[in-house]
Amino acid sequence: MTSDAQINDYLSRLRKSLSGMTISEREDIVEEIRMHVRERLGESQANVESILAGLGPADELAEQYRTGLLVQRAQKSISPLVILRAALRWATTGVEGFLVFCVALVGYVTGGSFLLLALMKPFFPENAGLWVGPGQFNFSLRMGATMTNPPSPVHEVLGWWLIPVCLVLGSLSLALTTKLLQFLMRRFRWKVPRIGAVHARPATMAF
Amino acid sequence: MAKQVSITANELETTDRWEAQMRKGCLEMAVLASLWRGRLYGLEILRVLERDSQLVLAEGTIYPILNRLRAEGLVQSEWVEAEAGHPRKYYQLTSAGRERATLMAKTWTQFSAGLGCLIEPVLKREEVEQSL
Numbered sequence: 001m002t003s004d005a006q007i008n009d010y011l012s013r014l015r016k017s018l019s020g021m022t023i024s025e026r027e028d029i030v031e032e033i034r035m036h037v038r039e040r041l042g043e044s045q046a047n048v049e050s051i052l053a054g055l056g057p058a059d060e061l062a063e064q065y066r067t068g069l070l071v072q073r074a075q076k077s078i079s080p081l082v083i084l085r086a087a088l089r090w091a092t093t094g095v096e097g098f099l100v101f102c103v104a105l106v107g108y109v110t111g112g113s114f115l116l117l118a119l120m121k122p123f124f125p126e127n128a129g130l131w132v133g134p135g136q137f138n139f140s141l142r143m144g145a146t147m148t149n150p151p152s153p154v155h156e157v158l159g160w161w162l163i164p165v166c167l168v169l170g171s172l173s174l175a176l177t178t179k180l181l182q183f184l185m186r187r188f189r190w191k192v193p194r195i196g197a198v199h200a201r202p203a204t205m206a207f
Numbered sequence: 208m209a210k211q212v213s214i215t216a217n218e219l220e221t222t223d224r225w226e227a228q229m230r231k232g233c234l235e236m237a238v239l240a241s242l243w244r245g246r247l248y249g250l251e252i253l254r255v256l257e258r259d260s261q262l263v264l265a266e267g268t269i270y271p272i273l274n275r276l277r278a279e280g281l282v283q284s285e286w287v288e289a290e291a292g293h294p295r296k297y298y299q300l301t302s303a304g305r306e307r308a309t310l311m312a313k314t315w316t317q318f319s320a321g322l323g324c325l326i327e328p329v330l331k332r333e334e335v336e337q338s339l
Contacts, residue, residue, distance in 0.1 A: 032249065032270060032296045039250050040266075042291065055267035064267070068275035 003048040007037055010052050017062030021069070029065060075185050080108050080174060083181050090185075100184050107177025114170030118163045129156035130165075230262060236315060237262055238272055239300065239308035242282060246299035249273065273298055281307055 011030050018026045033055065040051045055061055067089050074086030087104040090097030121128040132155065158165060241247065241255040249269055256262040276282045281304035289295045300308065 028296075029270070029274065035293055035295060036249055036266070036270070038293050039291065039295075051266075054265065056265060061267045061271070064271035065274055068271050069278055072275055072278045 003041075006048050006052065007034065010037075010055075010058050013058035014062055017059045018065060020066060033061075071185055075182055078178055080111075080178065083178055084108060086185065087181060100181065103184075104177060104181050107173055107180070111170045111173030111177060114166045114173060118166035118170065121160070121162050121166075125160075129162055130158040131155065132157050233315075234262070234264075234268075234272060235276070236308065236311040238269070238276065239281065239304055240312065242298060242300045242304070243308060246297040248295040248297050252298070276304070280304075 011034055014033060015026055015030050018029060021029075036055070037048070037051050040046050040054075041048070070082075070086045070089055074083045077083060084104055087097070087101040091101035117128055237256055237260055238252060241252050241259070247255065252273070253264060253266060253269055256264060273282065273284070277284055277298070280301055282298045283301050284296050284298050286294045287297050
């Protein structure tokens with residue numbers, strides 16, 4: 001494979017791995033890496049293999065770009081989807097990230113469930129509610145014949161108030177989870193992007 | 208007679224890992240500081256870091272960091288036609304970037320001075336042991 005073919009092959013793999021970015025963002029990155037390779041080729045004792053090896057595998061390089069931008073976007077975004085994606089990416093980097101992802105998942109599932117319950121109430125008024133009884137206190141959607149004969153001591157207490165209550169609780173859960181996740185991302189932002197190797201010169205201490 | 212201090216491979220590995228983590232933590236400050244005197248392109252930043260701070264980065268590392276700093280509004284970039292015959296993407300600090308770099312440099316100096324007092328006896332002890 002010629003030098004040009006090797007470079008083009010690397011850059012096309014990089015381009016392919018930078019999915020999720022706009023075309024202009026992607027091309028800007030690819031062009032910068034192309035110029036880096038050309039610049040390095042102009043230096044003495046540089047060959048394409050060692051330059052590309054220095055950049056690391058194309059998919060890992062793309063991963064660093066995507067992780068950095070996703071986390072940065074998630075710090076500002078209020079979209080649970082963007083934040084969950086960032087948390088999922090974080091979860092792949094270690095225990096800390098995994099715990100944060102669990103918090104995000106629990107928070108958003110709770111919020112989503114409350115909102116879903118509020119939406120279901122008009123369609124299933126008899127089955128959606130806050131059920132209270134001996135040893136029981138839960139918001140849920142009850143299906144089937146369990147609420148009919150014989151009359152259960154567990155009964156529904158909120159009635160149509162369930163809708164505003166669930167809307168408020170659901171929105172609060174989503175908002176608090178988002179705020180908490182954004183705080184954690186800012187607090188631990190040093191550790192989030194996967195950064196490649198950083199070396200000291202042999203036998204030197206830089207600090 | 209000089210005392211022999213044996214360091215196991217495991218201890219050495221732990222120290223290396225700790226040092227690598229410390230360097231990673233300082234990367235953002237180092238990149239911002241390298242741009243303090245004016246605009247530079249990626250490879251120049253790598254060379255400045257290597258020359259002035261002995262931070263040798265894997266070459267692919269610098270570009271995602273610069274991209275993130277740009278997205279955060281700490282640096283701005285522009286393509287400039289260069290004498291080399293191909294364009295270069297230059298980066299320079301924004302006012303927010305200058306503020307962040309100043310803040311980080313101050314925090315670093317305070318932190319390092321504080322820690323310096325704490326580790327001074329450790330280094331002195333080392334000197335005494337070596338002179339024995």
